[in-house]
Amino acid sequence: MNSVTVRTLLVRGMLAGLTAGVLALFIAYLLGEPRVDAAIAFEEAHSHEHGHEMEVVSRGVQSTAGLATGVLVYGVALGGIAALVFCFALGRIGRFGARTTAALLSGAALVVVYLVPFLKYPANPPAVGDPDTIGKRTALFFLMMLLGILLAVAATILGRRLAPKLGNWNATVAAGAAFVVAIGIAYAFLPGFDNVPAGFSGTLLWQFRLSTIAIQLVLWTTFGLVFGHLAERVVPARQATAATAAPVTS
Amino acid sequence: MAQTIAPPAAGAVAPAPLPLKAIAPWALFVGVLMLVLLYFVGAEQGATSLLSGTDVHEWVHDGRHLLGFPCH
Numbered sequence: 195m196n197s198v199t200v201r202t203l204l205v206r207g208m209l210a211g212l213t214a215g216v217l218a219l220f221i222a223y224l225l226g227e228p229r230v231d232a233a234i235a236f237e238e239a240h241s242h243e244h245g246h247e248m249e250v251v252s253r254g255v256q257s258t259a260g261l262a263t264g265v266l267v268y269g270v271a272l273g274g275i276a277a278l279v280f281c282f283a284l285g286r287i288g289r290f291g292a293r294t295t296a297a298l299l300s301g302a303a304l305v306v307v308y309l310v311p312f313l314k315y316p317a318n319p320p321a322v323g324d325p326d327t328i329g330k331r332t333a334l335f336f337l338m339m340l341l342g343i344l345l346a347v348a349a350t351i352l353g354r355r356l357a358p359k360l361g362n363w364n365a366t367v368a369a370g371a372a373f374v375v376a377i378g379i380a381y382a383f384l385p386g387f388d389n390v391p392a393g394f395s396g397t398l399l400w401q402f403r404l405s406t407i408a409i410q411l412v413l414w415t416t417f418g419l420v421f422g423h424l425a426e427r428v429v430p431a432r433q434a435t436a437a438t439a440a441p442v443t444s
Numbered sequence: 445m446a447q448t449i450a451p452p453a454a455g456a457v458a459p460a461p462l463p464l465k466a467i468a469p470w471a472l473f474v475g476v477l478m479l480v481l482l483y484f485v486g487a488e489q490g491a492t493s494l495l496s497g498t499d500v501h502e503w504v505h506d507g508r509h510l511l512g513f514p515c516h
Contacts, residue, residue, distance in 0.1 A: 196466035204470055226510040251502040264507015267485050271478040278471045285461035292459065308512060317512035331514040332491035406512050429459050 202428050204277045210421035211273015215266040218413040222265055225405035227257050232398055233319035240321070240391065265409075273417055276303055280421070284429065287350060288362070292429040293422035300418025302346055308410040310342030311335050314381050317406040319399065323389045331387055341380050349373035486513040 234253070251260060276299060284295050315335045323331070353369030360368060390399060486508060488494060489501035501508075501515075508515040 196462050197469075200462060200466050200470050204474060222507075222510045227506065230506055230509055249502075250498055251505070256502065256506045260503045261506040261510070264485050264504040264511065267481050268507065268511055271481040271485070274474055274478040278467065278475050281462050281467045281470075282464075285458045289458040295458075312512055315514070317509065318514070319509060320515070323514065323516060325516050328514055328516055329491045332487055335512075335514050336487075406510055409510055410512075 206424040207277020208274045211269040214413045214416035215269020219265045221412045229402040233321045237321035292425040296422030297418045300414045304414040306342035306346045311338040319402040
């Protein structure tokens, strides 16, 4: 029966991820694409010597079907992974019901999957970024994401350990502070990159990066709300009142 | 309002955790599949290439930029 629950939650997580991806796609198209186009216009105006390379995929396809493929697959894949994490977190991170667990998980995912790597290795529009360092930048980007995930898990365990002594609120604040300090230390020691070419509009860079944050905010907010709603209907909101006396053991 | 027959008590407990044995097979197979999908959206034919050419890179180009992955 439990395996059925996991499968159901997984399917619902991927559906919620798809829904979130659709909304994120609208935001990406409306807010992001104009900035991508502007950056490409800058790129082309400053690379006369290279001439025009053969377009493998036209801009019209890249900004519609290509963008949709990327954002929707991203939404479904992260929705599935988030659902698996939810299956593990449910009933293990505190006395939270399905909807609250989904909301907390989505907030944490936004922070560790996007904001943590972004603050050190922010999203770059076309024309920004040295192709020679793509390998290093990609490795460090994923390393920062992995560090965020591991440190968030560590902070959650720390919070659970401190809770009996400090109380839930203070334990959560202490664990959160430890997480921020650890991330700060990682930022201080990892190398940074400055690949913005001379003459590239600061406003355009700022708006591009803001639009990427908007995409993630919409994605994770939608996922948290939709998945929480769907999960609440599979997982009994609360165990029968007889269970209140029995401590939950894993 | 039939659902209010069993009102949640103030000291309500969280749902019982799902057993790890039930989660593990799904996490292993579907989790890995999802990571492979993310890899193709985020990094294939950028930093590393499993397939030759630039078709994948060009197809998901805009998504890669707007989802924050280093693209080129």
